[in-house]
Amino acid sequence: MRFLMRVISVILALAGWVNSVSAQEKGTPPSPTLDALVSGRLKIVDLTWTLDETNPYWPAANYEPFRLTTIATLEKNGVLSKAFYTPEHLGTHLDAPNHFEANQPSVDELQPIQLFAPGVVIDVSARCEVEPDFRLSVADIAHWERDHGSIPDGAVVFLLTGWGQHWKNYPRYKNQDAMGQMHFPGYSAEAARWLVKERNVRGVGIDTLSIDYGPSKDFIVHHIINGAGRYGLENVARLEQLPASGFYLSVAPVKIKAGTGGPVRLMAILP
Numbered sequence: 001m002r003f004l005m006r007v008i009s010v011i012l013a014l015a016g017w018v019n020s021v022s023a024q025e026k027g028t029p030p031s032p033t034l035d036a037l038v039s040g041r042l043k044i045v046d047l048t049w050t051l052d053e054t055n056p057y058w059p060a061a062n063y064e065p066f067r068l069t070t071i072a073t074l075e076k077n078g079v080l081s082k083a084f085y086t087p088e089h090l091g092t093h094l095d096a097p098n099h100f101e102a103n104q105p106s107v108d109e110l111q112p113i114q115l116f117a118p119g120v121v122i123d124v125s126a127r128c129e130v131e132p133d134f135r136l137s138v139a140d141i142a143h144w145e146r147d148h149g150s151i152p153d154g155a156v157v158f159l160l161t162g163w164g165q166h167w168k169n170y171p172r173y174k175n176q177d178a179m180g181q182m183h184f185p186g187y188s189a190e191a192a193r194w195l196v197k198e199r200n201v202r203g204v205g206i207d208t209l210s211i212d213y214g215p216s217k218d219f220i221v222h223h224i225i226n227g228a229g230r231y232g233l234e235n236v237a238r239l240e241q242l243p244a245s246g247f248y249l250s251v252a253p254v255k256i257k258a259g260t261g262g263p264v265r266l267m268a269i270l271p
């Protein structure tokens with residue numbers, strides 16, 4: 001009887017091992033507990049740039065820089081209070097599905113479950129340094145999956161282009177040529193379509209001004225992502241501090257009624 005119990009426990013242990021191996025092969029991150037998170041035992045990376053007047057903003061009509069004014073002071077009013085103005089699409093921000101497509105949810109209509117996700121980072125920074133108009137292809141994703149396992153279902157995928165190093169230098173960050181055309185990397189339409197259809201991503205993010213590459217005129221990646229009810233995350237900070245996979249995300253956009261997006265406090269949680 002005791003021998004039988006031992007055989008059963010060995011079989012169960014082996015089954016557990018096989019399960020965890022196959023889960024890792026699929027790219028599923030190990031599950032940290034919420035206790036470990038709130039007690040400070042997990043590493044948290046803040047993927048959010050600090051909002052201020054020097055932040056890059058979309059260089060088009062009616063877009064303006066971030067502004068902050070003081071409306072009450074401790075000396076005069078006994079309380080310090082400020083007011084801010086910002087376009088929705090400034091700083092580290094979320095593009096809601098209604099940004100580029102009609103009949104899609106606004107930022108306040110995103111469901112809470114959409115705002116928590118496993119995350120992966122596709123590092124193309126070396127290639128973007130020599131090719132500013134780089135666009136991620138489906139073949140690039142396949143190459144990444146050969147090294148790191150399959151992108152988990154419902155993930156947020158980040159493209160690490162290295163553009164974050166230019167954040168404090170607005171002209172370099174938007175990188176306009178003599179004709180005013182911007183040059184920075186992004187996703188290809190095929191990659192965006194593939195990520196939605198084959199990996200059911202909740203959203204895609206990038207460390208540039210736009211998930212479409214700088215020269216884009218049709219914003220096809222925005223149309224594909226938003227048309228599928230998914231969101232974009234732009235001007236994401238510190239992606240170089242994340243592993244390729246195995247982390248989780250908290251995506252907390254400002255909740256504006258009928259908003260097309262807005263500043264987001266974006267956090268990565270590493271087991």
Ligand SMILES: [Zn+2]
Binds near residue numbers: 089093094095234261
């Ligand atoms: Zn945007």
